[in-house]
Amino acid sequence: MLSRRAYLKTLTAAGGLAACGLPVMAADPNRLWEKGVVASVQPVATQAGVAALARGGNAVDAAIAAAVTLGIVDQHNSGIGGGCFILIRRANGQLLAIDGRETAPARASRDMYLRDGKPQPELSQTGALAVGTPGAIAAYDLALQHAGKLMLADIFRPAAEVAEKGFAVDTNFARKLKSTAAKLAQFLGSAKALLKPDGSAYDAGEVLKQPDLAATYRNIAERGPDWFYRGEFAEKVAAWMKDNGGLLTAEDFAAYKPIRREPLQTKYRQCQIIGFPPPSSGGVHVAQMLNMLESFDLTLLASKKDGTFEHLLAEVMNLAFADRAYWLGDPSFAQVPRGLIDAEYARTLAAKIDLSKATAVPSYGRPPRATENIFSGKEYDPAESKHTTHIAAADAEGNWVAITQTVNTTFGSKVIVPGTGVVLNNEMDDFSISPGQPNAFGLIGAEANAVAPGKRPLSSMSPTIVLRDGQPILAVGAAGGPTIITQVLQVLLRVLDLQQPLDTAVAAPRVHHQWRPDELRVEKSLAPAICKSLEERGHKLAQTDGIGVCQAVGLEPGSKKLIGVHDPRVPGSAAGL
Template identity: 60%
Template structure:
């Protein structure tokens, strides 16, 4: 499962009636109870939602490390108490020796090299992004948030069923790397099971070193030197200079409209913000709340298909590719909506052409968890190391799992990645470039005040999970926990199939097949979190996905 953990820090003002438990001062939700508890403790120390988000992120890197950690990257969307919006890009970057054809080995594409081992990681950005978020909007120091997470890593914690499942699925690859095997396997060579205590002493030492010496220890000091030495011994290309040169940057948010609400989301290299807004704006041309289940799924699926076709062609790092702002143009959404036939599926052979695609582009350098506080700070944080356990490598002596984010590039245009996504030249590998991401941290506002925030984990399904949560709350009037219990579906254009949870029931599934959809029926997928504001009770209402272990809590 891709990224991540979902951390949302929310605040203030959702005009939705919720009977679900809420909190007057602060709320947080994540995929692990220890991470949510870290958020609450950060707030109790005098922190705000931003501090809580970082605390959750750092703790998830310990207790949910198969999804995210300081060896990976992240995106922040922050609506601060003063009303300002900050988008922080902590996405990984391709090393300086990376190039378009680096995965063509002996004349053939080696797509495993972008997923496992020394050629798979990008330069990690999570720590730099945490640091920037705290500097702009936090109240606590990074060390205040690192040390409690270090203690959990050192003492250990019992792994849950999700951790056990991910570990079992990747055991053979993890065994190839001694430092990884030493952490995740028992003395008899078998992987840890649910309830076994996972102790990560080297990771604890790394966290404490960063707390004492600052992020320079990681980016410019001992950590970077250890990574470079390992890369040289194992055929990698990342250098200490690459790591030292990493910068987290601020970007202008994606802004969209949906039924009188304002959408604020992460811009490219996140594709999530663009396409959550794009799909919702297409959906606005249909009476979603009045449709039958099959009709509703059909319309939204067709909108997903159109958006993912655009994603495959247009989306990439805006510092390298011209990504049109017209993808979220309301007129373009109307044109796409007109292509949807209510009586049958429509073939989508390729991308469409948004308005002003030649010149009006997104500017250069401009696990998901959530938390919120009564001051008005809302923070959505998506972070990841990509596939389970990233590239499977722990550099000896560091405890840090490296990401495999190079697989989020198009290793060659048209070649599917681990999530069956394909891309074009806009997302081709290049030195210093950030790979395209599906992470979709999103905040919804009404009359300038935040009312809902959400995000998810699960590769490209992150986009569709987020928009379905938004639609279930805004279109169907569901409370956040009830909205997360609704069955899900996902269509990403290629492959042309509708991934759909069986909980919809046989009749709806049959009706969709009659409309022409090829179904991939699954029991469950994804992991989404959300927070809403109950204006009547003046409470923040956090919600975590019932499909995975997690916790929603507050003060």
């Protein structure tokens, strides 16, 4: 495994960071920035964001520059063949929530993954039938139009240089390539773009060049999103789908539109929590769990270091994920009750918690007004009212951004249409392909998240911004399937309740419960005494090396300076001006 210094050296030699036009800066979670800061899972992407700031861009431009570059250097997690949620707090106080989630093809059907009446999960995870209409580029463009200073071309051109000159494969990328090489080799375009001529995977430190992806990026820079959605790219994908049993058509691309949704705003302690509404389940359930926890003295419970704090977290997670499985879906197709974030409903759920033992949760709860006052599926008009990755950014003007984006599982559907260089998502697996059938993350769903034409699959992506006295103090999000929700929750609690520094909060050991399977995942770094206490309370523990990957930016207490933090579980980066 490469040391961090050796890895940064190979990046520079490959033209990675240098291609962004800035010197290499070592990530320093304690360094403060005055003009702006960006945190991402990959140093090349972070530096692309910093370069955007240096060219006169704001935090929105920086975050999107990092996001676009991640589609090259972190391609197993996200890219323009996938989707995203973008949450923005502008300098003037305006809040924007832009839904760039993928959509099911017009020819999709509820039972499309059943064969002889039995679900076939592989069809929703690999190959042509797994792909939904990508939404990332449309969402980036809409965000730049509303809140950026730079043009889409200003961001895609420098990224094209990174793809063309190549970048040093990091240890995470190399590991993911090796784990999926056999499936990637099934598709000619994927094998050509991502594997060596002999079919083997690139090792860490080796340089991967992607000329087809560079050409795609340049076409987007020169011709705009229409080239992708109504031009040559859409036509190439449609032709490949027709020849390979897929449903996605050029008409699906042309019909795609990002949706500007009403941000989900709730209160916790003395802060305002800005989350993303459905089809994100994250905003709803982070708010729901915070509501349940508000009546507990978390500082006291955590200070005991006897497992009570972690037990309480597990119990609220269990209750929230039971509700997620039944109630959550695309609000244009399913009734998603606002009662899920009702304070009284939270108190009812919290009353079920026994701090001395684990309590079984046999089914979902029933929130008040379950069939009314639903989250609207209509576009918001302010005049009227592990796999995946996260980027956080902020600037001195007061723009704060949280972007979570994904192609779903590692390298998505494993499909790259020859000549495009673009990894296509397998987001169709985020639908409930059959009642009770777990998806790739072990999540189950109900009718609210069934497949339907044009529908957006339920997501765990949870970009979150926190305000205190109307001013932003934190932007956070994560990667890792359903653990995204619980990661964000734990960082919020550690910062807001336990008063931990942001880097400490991000690095702290995590736990995760998602109702089904009925087990509590814990990181191996969690103290043995706490693990023993959790088992004594009745939790079935599943130990793991790490639970997800989180990025955050925050306001340094007592100053106007900015701090960026990347998750130490992977070699990410935080840097700024």
